[in-house]
Amino acid sequence: xxxKKPKKTVIETEITMGPVHSAxxxxxxxxxxxxxxxxxxxxxxxxxxxxxxxxxxxGLPVEKANSLTEKICGICSNVHIxxxxxxxxxxxxxxxxxxxxxxxxxxxxxERLHSHMLYLAHxxxxxxxxTFAMRMFYIRxxxxxxxxxxxxxxxxxxxxxxxxxxPRCNLDEMRVQNIKEGxxxxxxxxxEFADRFVSDPMIMSRITNVGVLPQKNxxxxxxxxxxxxxxxxxxxxxxxxxxxxxxxxxxITQDDGDVKSNLLVRVFEILEAVKIIRQAITxxxxxxxxxxxxxxxxxxxxxxxxxxxxGTLYHSYAIEDGRVRHSIVRTPSIANIGAMxxxxxxxxxxxxxxxxxxxxxxxxxTDRAIQIxxxxxxxx
Numbered sequence: 212x213x214x215k216k217p218k219k220t221v222i223e224t225e226i227t228m229g230p231v232h233s234a235x236x237x238x239x240x241x242x243x244x245x246x247x248x249x250x251x252x253x254x255x256x257x258x259x260x261x262x263x264x265x266x267x268x269x270g271l272p273v274e275k276a277n278s279l280t281e282k283i284c285g286i287c288s289n290v291h292i293x294x295x296x297x298x299x300x301x302x303x304x305x306x307x308x309x310x311x312x313x314x315x316x317x318x319x320x321x322e323r324l325h326s327h328m329l330y331l332a333h334x335x336x337x338x339x340x341x342t343f344a345m346r347m348f349y350i351r352x353x354x355x356x357x358x359x360x361x362x363x364x365x366x367x368x369x370x371x372x373x374x375x376x377x378p379r380c381n382l383d384e385m386r387v388q389n390i391k392e393g394x395x396x397x398x399x400x401x402x403e404f405a406d407r408f409v410s411d412p413m414i415m416s417r418i419t420n421v422g423v424l425p426q427k428n429x430x431x432x433x434x435x436x437x438x439x440x441x442x443x444x445x446x447x448x449x450x451x452x453x454x455x456x457x458x459x460x461x462x463i464t465q466d467d468g469d470v471k472s473n474l475l476v477r478v479f480e481i482l483e484a485v486k487i488i489r490q491a492i493t494x495x496x497x498x499x500x501x502x503x504x505x506x507x508x509x510x511x512x513x514x515x516x517x518x519x520x521x522g523t524l525y526h527s528y529a530i531e532d533g534r535v536r537h538s539i540v541r542t543p544s545i546a547n548i549g550a551m552x553x554x555x556x557x558x559x560x561x562x563x564x565x566x567x568x569x570x571x572x573x574x575x576x577t578d579r580a581i582q583i584x585x586x587x588x589x590x591x
Contacts (some may be wrong), residue, residue: 241373284576311375326520375501422566432549448518
């Protein structure tokens with residue numbers, strides 16, 4: 212008589228994280244559908260921190276609306292106001308003085324530095340390595356102080372205005388010297404950090420082949436920024452921006468699309484950002500920082516794309532009677548949500564949050580729009 216093999220018991224369940232979770236900087240909800248603690252599907256829900264900024268911008272004077280865009284994100288506030296100002300400058304055909312353009316580049320790359328360092332620190336925190344996390348925050352302080360020195364604040368600096376930059380953000384010799392010394396310090400310390408990080412076998416085993424996003428899936432999901440470049444695709448909008456035409460820098464890529472690749476892309480992009488800042492300082496010309504020789508007039512909807520720390524950032528609006536109309540903002544994280552959900556699948560639930568964090572989510576800046584949908588009543 213043939214022996215009956217015992218049936219394998221498969222436990223199917225749903226695990227919910229958030230909207231408040233110790234491993235999440237922002238409020239969002241993650242639903243993990245697991246079998247025997249292996250993630251089979253994932254769902255990320257945002258909207259908890261919704262503020263309707265696009266609706267608030269409707270009808271505001273252009274200068275005031277530009278300032279409001281800084282409130283979209285506390286990490287990449289500078290790139291938001293810069294891109295919003297670029298929309299007006301493109302629509303009104305305003306030439307920006309070269310000195311102002313250089314200082315904008317310096318601010319954009321300093322912000323990339325602090326954003327990537329925050330990403331690395333948070334990643335170490337999720338890994339459970341508090342020492343590396345605190346070390347990265349210590350290195351980041353140099354960048355935060357440079358941002359404060361230029362903009363007068365550690366968050367929301369208000370540097371860009373239509374036609375150039377604010378006078379208080381101009382760079383004198385002392386500020387230039389501080390930036391040079393700061394970049395030397397950052398380069399040395401981030402190199403030492405990276406050497407220690409990749410030399411730790413426990414950390415490398417924890418992040419290698421975890422949260423893998425294949426290149427074809429990254430393209431299919433519309434992934435953007437460093438998350439896309441971690442799959443081997445050398446796509447960076449800075450290559451297409453006229454503001455970066457005179458700068459030499461490498462597009463950093465990795466091939467594996469896992470947590471390790473995402474971390475290494477950000478580390479090497481920090482060194483490239485340092486390179487760009489040094490070039491901007493070296494070729495900083497004398498002259499005006501603001502072009503006030505322009506007039507406000509009505510324009511159609513104008514679009515602008517820039518490479519934010521997390522990927523492609525889109526701003527557009529029309530100008531009517533000096534006021535903003537039909538504003539639309541599209542942040543990188545909305546494009547990367549699909550990648551975050553995909554990266555969880557096939558891994559243990561203990562790797563789920565790490566797989567999400569590797570894409571550098573910024574859901575608070577994604578929660579900025581409001582859509583009005585007409586409701587048709589059924590009569591009958």
